Amino acid sequence: MTVTQSEPVTSGGAATGGLPTKVRDCGTAPPHPRPAGRDKYTISEVAEHTGLSAHTLRWYERIGLMPHVDRTHTGQRRFTNRDLDWLSLVTKLRLTGMPVADMVRYAELVREGESTFAEREQLLTAHREDVRQRIAELRSTLDVLDYKIDIYADARRASERF
Amino acid sequence: MTVTQSEPVTSGGAATGGLPTKVRDCGTAPPHPRPAGRDKYTISEVAEHTGLSAHTLRWYERIGLMPHVDRTHTGQRRFTNRDLDWLSLVTKLRLTGMPVADMVRYAELVREGESTFAEREQLLTAHREDVRQRIAELRSTLDVLDYKIDIYADARRASERF
DNA sequence: CGCTTGCTTGGAGTGCGCTCCAACTCTCTA
DNA sequence: TAGAGAGTTGGAGCGCACTCCAAGCAAGCG
Numbered sequence: 001m002t003v004t005q006s007e008p009v010t011s012g013g014a015a016t017g018g019l020p021t022k023v024r025d026c027g028t029a030p031p032h033p034r035p036a037g038r039d040k041y042t043i044s045e046v047a048e049h050t051g052l053s054a055h056t057l058r059w060y061e062r063i064g065l066m067p068h069v070d071r072t073h074t075g076q077r078r079f080t081n082r083d084l085d086w087l088s089l090v091t092k093l094r095l096t097g098m099p100v101a102d103m104v105r106y107a108e109l110v111r112e113g114e115s116t117f118a119e120r121e122q123l124l125t126a127h128r129e130d131v132r133q134r135i136a137e138l139r140s141t142l143d144v145l146d147y148k149i150d151i152y153a154d155a156r157r158a159s160e161r162f
Numbered sequence: 163m164t165v166t167q168s169e170p171v172t173s174g175g176a177a178t179g180g181l182p183t184k185v186r187d188c189g190t191a192p193p194h195p196r197p198a199g200r201d202k203y204t205i206s207e208v209a210e211h212t213g214l215s216a217h218t219l220r221w222y223e224r225i226g227l228m229p230h231v232d233r234t235h236t237g238q239r240r241f242t243n244r245d246l247d248w249l250s251l252v253t254k255l256r257l258t259g260m261p262v263a264d265m266v267r268y269a270e271l272v273r274e275g276e277s278t279f280a281e282r283e284q285l286l287t288a289h290r291e292d293v294r295q296r297i298a299e300l301r302s303t304l305d306v307l308d309y310k311i312d313i314y315a316d317a318r319r320a321s322e323r324f
Numbered sequence: 325c326g327c328t329t330g331c332t333t334g335g336a337g338t339g340c341g342c343t344c345c346a347a348c349t350c351t352c353t354a
Numbered sequence: 355t356a357g358a359g360a361g362t363t364g365g366a367g368c369g370c371a372c373t374c375c376a377a378g379c380a381a382g383c384g
Contacts, residue, residue, distance in 0.1 A: 043331075054331090055373055062334095074380055076331055089306070096303045100371065114317075121314035128307040135300050138293050141258045144251070145290040152283035155276075205361075217343055220362085236350055238361055262341065 034084060040070075041079040050087050064104050065090065067111065082128075096131050196246060202232075203241040211251050221251075226266050227252065229273065258293050 034049070047054045060066050061077075067086055070078045093103055106123055109116035196211070209216045223239075230250055232240045255265055268285055271278035309317050 053373075056371085059372065072240045074347090075332085076380085092306055094371095096300055099170045100233050100301055102232050117314050117317050119319065121311055124307055124311050124314070128304065128311065131307065132299050135297055135304075138258055138297050138300070142290065142293055142297075144254055145286055145293065149283055149290065150278050152286070156283065215343075218341085218359090221342070224364095236361085256341095306347085 034081065039080050041084070043077050043079070046079045046084065046087070049084065050091060052087070052091065060090070065100065065102070065107050067107065093127070096127070097134065098127050098130075102127070163170060195242065201242050203246070205239050205241070208241045208246065208249070211246065214249070214253065222252070225262070227262065227269050229269065256290070258289070259294075259296065260289050264289070 033125060041049070043054045043057055046052075046057060048059075051106065057066075057077075061069055069083060070080065072078055075162075090103060091107075094100075102123065109120050109123070205209070205216045205219055208214075208219060212219075214222075219228075219239075223231055228245065231245060232242065234240055252265060255268075256262075264285065268282060271282045271285070
């Protein structure tokens with residue numbers, strides 16, 4: 001098993017966004033299905049696919065949030081399916097409010113190899129707790145919103161009646 | 163019914179954070195119970211109570227996010243229980259990601275009186291939709307996190323066994 | 325060949341939501 | 355009456371996560 005740049009196959013599922021169908025399909029189908037049989041994408045293709053801007057993709061690489069992106073002989077980036085997996089994890093973590101610094105830390109740990117499994121687990125567990133709390137928070141706000149919206153709706157219906 | 167500064171009593175529940183016990187107590191009890199029988203608080207008392215900084219409270223007032231705060235004869239702010247109600251709504255909306263600009267808009271509508279009930283309802287309904295979507299998003303990330311954490315935990319347990 | 329299109333870079337700029345500063349006033353206590 | 359402590363203001367500054375700019379390079383086309 002290599003400990004630099006690429007993840008060992010046996011832990012690829014944990015290190016990248018790759019999930020078994022059972023888990024990945026529990027929501028809706030992805031809006032941008034990946035073209036089959038390809039493993040090289042330009043930056044604009046990846047931007048299109050992930051919804052991130054090309055600017056952001058370059059920035060992610062600069063700050064160490066990408067595992068290492070291949071280049072053509074002229075220096076252009078060529079992203080692989082593995083990169084897309086990684087980006088799908090990253091965007092999920094971002095959408096759920098993980099700070100970029102934490103994701104960079106996670107990316108570092110992935111680069112360092114198997115010896116960092118424990119710390120990776122900690123990092124994700126902490127974030128999971130965070131996400132759970134935020135769900136609870138959102139839910140309690142939902143109650144408040146329901147209550148207030150009801151009041152306004154009642155007022156509207158009352159005024160429509162006359 | 164007045165249409166400036168203070169909300170009509172019949173809609174106070176919708177305009178401020180005030181909720182009937184039934185709704186308010188569906189979660190846990192508030193961490194900072196309000197001292198009974200008081201209706202005048204200094205800015206630092208409110209900061210303590212709400213968890214917002216005094217800076218932020220002044221800033222909220224500057225940008226039009228506060229309904230109008232009373233002053234002593236020397237110009238110091240004296241917040242009322244009604245202000246605390248409003249702030250409790252505002253912090254809830256903030257925590258759930260409503261942009262400050264939208265909250266300012268809502269505050270304006272409240273100041274304009276009953277005629278804006280419909281628009282207030284719309285604004286809150288849109289935000290509710292937002293919150294619902296975010297809950298769904300968070301939940302789907304939770305699945306991913308569970309999956310990855312399991313993998314790391316399995317690896318840890320396997321390595322502990324030898 | 326010239327033109328367009330798409331990519332490259334370092335570094336500067338932007339928008340949001342605070343957060344803090346400097347200089348001042350007022351009140352209270354010793 | 356002096357000093358501490360809490361409040362006031364306009365405006366500057368900050369951290370985050372991008373977002374964009376200018377200048378340049380490489381490939382493809384008429």
